[in-house]
Amino acid sequence: MIIVLATFSLGGLVTVQLFWLNKAFKAEEKEFNFSVQVALSNTVQHLLEKADLTATPKPIKQLASSSFLAEVNAPVKAQELDTLLKYEFSRRHLTIPYEYGILNAEDDTLMFGNYVPATFKKQNLLENQADLTTTTPPGHYNFVVVFPDKNTHIFNEMQFWILSTIVLLVVIVFFGYTLYSILQEKRLSELKADFINNMTHELQTPITNIAIASEVLKNSGANLPSAKTQRYHEIIFQENERLKEQVERVLQMAELEKKEMALTKTQTNVHQLLQDSLQRLSLRLQKRAGKVSCHLQASQFTIQADSMHLTNALYNILDNAEKYSPQSPEIQISTRNYQKGILISIADKGLGIRKEVQSYIFDTFYRVSTGNVHNVRGFGLGLSYVKTIIHAHQGSIWVNSQENQGSCFELYLPFRA
Ligand SMILES: Nc1ncnc2c1ncn2[C@@H]1O[C@H](COP(=O)(O)OP(=O)(O)OP(=O)(O)O)[C@@H](O)[C@H]1O
Ligand SMILES: [Mg+2]
Structure with missing residues (x-):
């Protein structure tokens, strides 16, 4: 319910925002176009007055979103046009870069073109980028103005x-x-x-x-x-x-x-701990005619550890190996030395764990679901306890398992945490 309502209301908010954003952009654009058209038609007016001609009814045409054509049909001098445009634009605070070009009214050929950057001010109104003394041969001309950065300008106005x-x-x-x-x-x-x-x-x-x-x-x-x-x-x-x-x-x-576990670390014989935890399980194993084979090959097997917690942890793994073996359990325990530490592996031939859920089994309360069948009891606490203990000893634990083939839990414990 929360998700549906939240998605709905957020979706609504986003739509409204987009709607207004679009509206605001259009309004800004309209304002911009209007200012440009007024500026250009004033310019045309001035040019025509100079040539003693009267204006055509609609001299300004918007060719595209950012380009405007002014139909003067009269002689246009580059110098004159440049000054007029700068004057008209700065009067309307249109301080945005633009390009303009003078075109032959007959065949639209470009006679003169110039780029004016954004930062022009009143005092450098007469500073020129192109050679403005270029004279156009007598005849009738129009001019175009293009604003390459029009959209950026509009967005800037929409802060x-x-x-x-x-x-x-x-x-x-x-x-x-x-x-x-x-x-x-x-x-x-x-x-x-x-x-x-x-x-x-x-x-x-x-x-x-x-x-x-x-x-x-x-x-x-x-x-x-x-x-x-x-x-x-x-x-x-x-x-x-x-x-x-x-x-x-x-x-x-x-x-x-508890956030911090109080560990009392002493020199501990890992092989002894394995024997102890096996001892705790022995009665249950006997009842089910279980077999245990040990290959304790590590030559250095004393580490700094909390023996009580570590025994509990090892017991939890052995307990799982027994619990999750539907037939009589076959458990293999082996140890060997590896990179300043000891590797312990505990393998069984039981149910195994599906690949998809292997990453969850160390989570607190997690139990692999077996539908409605609850023939093996448990709280889902064992492995999360194991993981916490192993990490508190700066060690690591991982599992290799295939469904119906068995599981192998491997632990690494450094000699000195
Ligand atoms: N050796 C194993 N073989 C098959 N599945 C296993 C094995 N060890 C653990 N699992 C799966 O991982 C789950 C989590 O194990 P964990 O030891 O955390 O909980 P539990 O055994 O269900 O309960 P608890 O240990 O608290 O009594 C188990 O429910 C089981 O499905
Ligand atoms: Mg368990």
Whole structure:
């Protein structure tokens, strides 16, 4: 609605502006033409008076937008015409460059031509560019005046209009920017709404499971066989772990929102961190008969880093590799040294990521949409957290992936940030 209304009203404003601009130009042009015609007909009058002739009814003709023909049909001297034109034009403040030419009235051949620049003033009225002593043989002559810079002159006279057009352009640019921000904001709020839905749902499942298990324990008390009691306790413990992990994730987001992340950097063994994060995932991998192969080839593997955040980041990537593998996960981890740093690559043979959306996966809340099927849960926070952490270590992260073939996340971390 906003876009439609805004486009409509801006379109209207622009049309009105163009309409008035056109009108103002025409009015200025009319005024100019009128002044020139009066100046020229006065000139003709003077020339005829000298030759003791009477004027023809319409001596001035406008040949084109910027050229005028004066039909004198009388002897015209270059010197005389030059002075008269300068006098008449300057009286009307027509201080704009022009060319004039004297033509033979019979066959329109040019007898004399001259260019007069714009800056002539009263005192140099008689200063000449061409040799004005050129005499035309006796006979009947006309003359033409051309204004090569007519349009520029008219635009210069329209300063107010130009200014208002510029203001309008500024308004349009400002408006475009506002619209862009609104759309951006809208997208973010939609994503946030999604996230909250998602989170409530995610938290509800373990809470419900814990409620049921504890209720059973409470109601049946000592009557329950010990194996069953054990099982319910286990459920409560596991679901509680899940809850903890989810709350952790939301806290990670809060961390992301902070402008400056407090990192405590120490000498850290990257290979150790990889092992630690794998350890965290091992139970899930075991359940799904997952395979992990490690080729830790970097010979120098200690870097200045915050071990807690970096482990979380690596865990997030491994977590994705497991989550987005529909069959039993096959994860390959390798490291090597590269340009004063370490390159880590984590590859899986899972779902893969389409080329078009690869650039979005590091955005906060972004999840690749799979239609209405939500078989893999998540908040879309993991990779944006990873990216923030890697950047805080002056490193970089990128992804190579093909749909249904698998994904390979590569990280570069410098030894010393
Ligand atoms: N290894 C992978 N294979 C296939 N798709 C992936 C992989 N890693 C990430 N993605 C896609 O990128 C999206 C963003 O990943 P991210 O880790 O940021 O969010 P999430 O896993 O959906 O949620 P969270 O990690 O917050 O629980 C995922 O929704 C998924 O579609
Ligand atoms: Mg994830």
